[in-house]
Amino acid sequence: xxxxxxxxxxxxxxxxxxxxxxxxxxxxxxxxxxxxxxxxxxxxxxxxxxxxxxxxxxxxxxxxxxxxxxxxxxxxxxxxxxxxxxxxxxxxxxxxxxxxxxxxxxxxxxxxxxxxxxxxxxxxxxxxxxxxxxxxxxxxxxxxxxxxxxxxxxxxxxxxxxxxxxxxxxxxxxxxxxxxxxxxxxxxxxxxxxxxxxxxxxxxxxxxxxxxxxxxxxxxxxxxxxxxxxxxxxxxxxxxxxxxxxxxxxxxxxxxxxxxxxxxxxxxxxxxxxxxxxxxxxxxxxxxxxxxxxxxxxxxxxxxxxxxxxxxxxxxxxxxxxxxxxxxxxxxxxxxxxxxxxxxxxxxxxxxxxxxxxxxxxxxxxxxxxxxxxxxxxxxxxxxxxxxxxxxxxxxxxxxxxxxxxxxxxxxxxxxxxxxxx
Amino acid sequence: xxxxxxxxxxxxxxxxxxxxxxxxxxxxxxxxxxxxxxxxxxxxxxxxxxxxxxxxxxxxxxxxxxxxxxxxxxxxxxxxxxxxxxxxxxxxxxxxxxxxxxxxxxxxxxxxxxxxxxxxxxxxxxxxxxxxxxxxxxxxxxxxxxxxxxxxxx
Numbered sequence: 001x002x003x004x005x006x007x008x009x010x011x012x013x014x015x016x017x018x019x020x021x022x023x024x025x026x027x028x029x030x031x032x033x034x035x036x037x038x039x040x041x042x043x044x045x046x047x048x049x050x051x052x053x054x055x056x057x058x059x060x061x062x063x064x065x066x067x068x069x070x071x072x073x074x075x076x077x078x079x080x081x082x083x084x085x086x087x088x089x090x091x092x093x094x095x096x097x098x099x100x101x102x103x104x105x106x107x108x109x110x111x112x113x114x115x116x117x118x119x120x121x122x123x124x125x126x127x128x129x130x131x132x133x134x135x136x137x138x139x140x141x142x143x144x145x146x147x148x149x150x151x152x153x154x155x156x157x158x159x160x161x162x163x164x165x166x167x168x169x170x171x172x173x174x175x176x177x178x179x180x181x182x183x184x185x186x187x188x189x190x191x192x193x194x195x196x197x198x199x200x201x202x203x204x205x206x207x208x209x210x211x212x213x214x215x216x217x218x219x220x221x222x223x224x225x226x227x228x229x230x231x232x233x234x235x236x237x238x239x240x241x242x243x244x245x246x247x248x249x250x251x252x253x254x255x256x257x258x259x260x261x262x263x264x265x266x267x268x269x270x271x272x273x274x275x276x277x278x279x280x281x282x283x284x285x286x287x288x289x290x291x292x293x294x295x296x297x298x299x300x301x302x303x304x305x306x307x308x309x310x311x312x313x314x315x316x317x318x319x320x321x322x323x324x325x326x327x328x329x330x331x332x333x334x335x336x337x338x339x340x341x342x343x344x345x346x347x348x349x350x351x352x353x354x355x356x357x358x359x360x361x362x363x364x365x366x367x368x369x370x371x372x373x374x375x376x377x378x379x380x381x382x383x384x385x386x387x388x389x390x391x392x393x394x395x396x397x398x399x400x401x402x403x404x405x406x407x408x409x410x411x412x413x414x415x416x417x418x419x420x421x422x
Numbered sequence: 423x424x425x426x427x428x429x430x431x432x433x434x435x436x437x438x439x440x441x442x443x444x445x446x447x448x449x450x451x452x453x454x455x456x457x458x459x460x461x462x463x464x465x466x467x468x469x470x471x472x473x474x475x476x477x478x479x480x481x482x483x484x485x486x487x488x489x490x491x492x493x494x495x496x497x498x499x500x501x502x503x504x505x506x507x508x509x510x511x512x513x514x515x516x517x518x519x520x521x522x523x524x525x526x527x528x529x530x531x532x533x534x535x536x537x538x539x540x541x542x543x544x545x546x547x548x549x550x551x552x553x554x555x556x557x558x559x560x561x562x563x564x565x566x567x568x569x570x571x572x573x574x575x576x
Contacts, residue, residue: 086504086543117440124451124488125544127557160438165447165486168542182443183548184485200441243506250548285505285543316547318506322540332505336542342485 004217004229004237005210006253009097017139020100026145026215032108033153036219041112045215047223049235051089054080054171054208055286055314056389057234057302063205066195067113073202075115078180079106081122081129081209082164082171085284086336087316089237091209093251095122095129098213099136103159105212110157113205113395117158121176124165133161168340172388173206175342186344187388210239222279230256231301240300242327244319245272260290260298264319275321278407283313285333286393288400289326309400311384326405327412330398331359337394347389353380355398362412372409375402423467424456442472446482450489459490473477487541495530495537497575500554503540506547515551516540522572531541536572 008014008023010176020026032041046061076113079102083091094102102120110118122130137159140146148156162180164170170179174188177199198204207271214236218226223368234256240263243249247269254263260282264270271277277292288310290298302312320329338352355378358371379399382391402409424432433453435445449472453464460483462476469479483489499519503512520526521537527540546552549561553568560571 083545084543087506087547089545089547090541092545104507111560123545124447124486125541125554125557128559151524163447163451165451166488167486180444181441182446182482184481241547243550249550279503294550318547324509327503329508331510332503336504339542351523404479 001255003253005098005101005213005239006251007332008101009093014097015099015136016023017136018144018323020098021143024220025100026143028219029104029107029145030151032111032219035153035370038112038114041108041219044223045112045218048214048218048226049223049230049233049236050211050214050218051241051302052208053210053214053238053315055284057312059209060207060302063195063207064109064112066193067203068196069114069207070204071196074117076199076202076204077106077110077113077115077118078163078173078176078199078204078206079118079120079209079212080173080176080206081120081126082168082176083126083209083314084123084171085286085314085316086242086333087281087284087318088241088314089243090315091253092126092129094209094213095126099133101216102209102213103133103136103140105215106159107145107157108215109205109207109212111155113203115205116156117160119180119181119199120161121160121170121287122161123170124162124163124376127163130163132159136338137161139248143145145166145280151331167342168336169342169388169390172390176206176390177204184278184342187390194300208236227379234296234302238300238315241314241316242268242319243316245275245321245324246270246319247272250422254300257299257301259302260295260317263296263300263317268319271319271321273321275323277319278322278324279320279326281316281318281320283311284316284318285336285397286389286397287311287313289330289404291404303384310396326401326408327362330401334359334394334396337390341389341390341394342350345386345388345391347382347385348394351378351391352394354378362409365412367409367412369413372402372413375399423464424453428452428456436472443474443478443563446472446474446479447486450479450483454489459493460489493534496535497555497572497573498537498539500539500544500545502542502550503551504543506543506546507552508552510550512551512563514565515553515563515568518568519572522569535552 002352013019042064048305050060051057164257167185169175175185179185194204230236240252252267280290280295338356341348343349379395382395460465465479469476530537551563
């Protein structure tokens, strides 16, 4: 399989402008600015069936198409580099090893929607990457690729790298906008969607790092080519973040529709220490857990994973071996969601904390059958009742885990019996 | 209130964004770097500098975990305990650091050298377990290399 988005990852110094140019860099930008109208760019991306790689999987071309063309307001492009979905570490690879590829994608996206200012909202913990991107943008500016009159075509676009400060919720696009406006990162009610009312009330597109980094490749080789690499509804390849109990964890570029089993056993080298698989979280902490049996036939694509009751998410595959205690891993996830809940919606704020308390009781050995029922009830009642997806994600991290791995949970109940007998 | 360089950097940031208020997070990072933490008088000053109220600033500060309202250790050891790290033994690393330094999460050593903080996923799941010491990443941790890392800090 030809590697595309990760092709430059192994080239030494591909993060430097001259090396990037030697390997095809900024050719797509030049093509777009000299040969294509913004409408043609959007059309090409629509043809590619590229879907957002941050988690929601919304078709990118369609998102760009929603930006009103006749609006007198300035338009903004925001690159979401707030990568914080547990299990996900792919965007970091792009920014580290092929940052100009991201910058080129941002510039093309900005041209397509008519933006002259773009932002990269990067999580504060990636401070070294913030500094790196600032250097890369300066280098691109000196080369005539960023700033005024790019490549002599009259197109202006500047890029600001903006740090977050440790809040998972700011990866949600409207919370990100609030944060970028200098406020607390509370998600906004939708509609209106950011494409019409976004940053400073102006039309705004927010795209994930990987999504934007795919764009130059689509421009150079065509939307249809990209579409054919993937499946009917989802074009191209994805960067999968593989972690947990595998021999070779890491970021792998593989097509949409790739068998989960192959990723774990062929690419990842199988389960560590010759153990057996117990469970897989296929798309980051927000995606419901799969049993080993379900993982057997799963393919990494939106619709097939949805049919299994889970989701593609950010492509972060977390592998758990037979010795894994699902109660402890689920506790870790729910502690995460409780910590990161912004507190705005009651079902999420109270539900996640309530669940944490139940888990702590279970782990202490004081849990009862009713606690397990309550976890499922809470999960059912949080789902769909919050105005951003964090509440759903928290519900999904717990409900399916209790149902599918009930034996793990019941062990804690019998342990309590043992404690009582002592 | 801050060094000349910091004040210049703040001026640059305030001029950089379409709306000044957007600069609040980067400005607060500068303030924190200058003072170590964000005391009330620092927040008052940042508010005045940005044309905001104290309340505007303090409500932002309290939302984000990377801002400190109290002094912390010279080295903030931020250990990830999320699932991928946990599967790769982060709890052992936690126990090791706790024993070594005699502190638990949220505490600072009496000499003010180390603070131990539990953090959420740092995006190093393929090289777990991971910790950040201030802004520096340390990956593939073992009790042995943790000793080395912590002992070699200046």
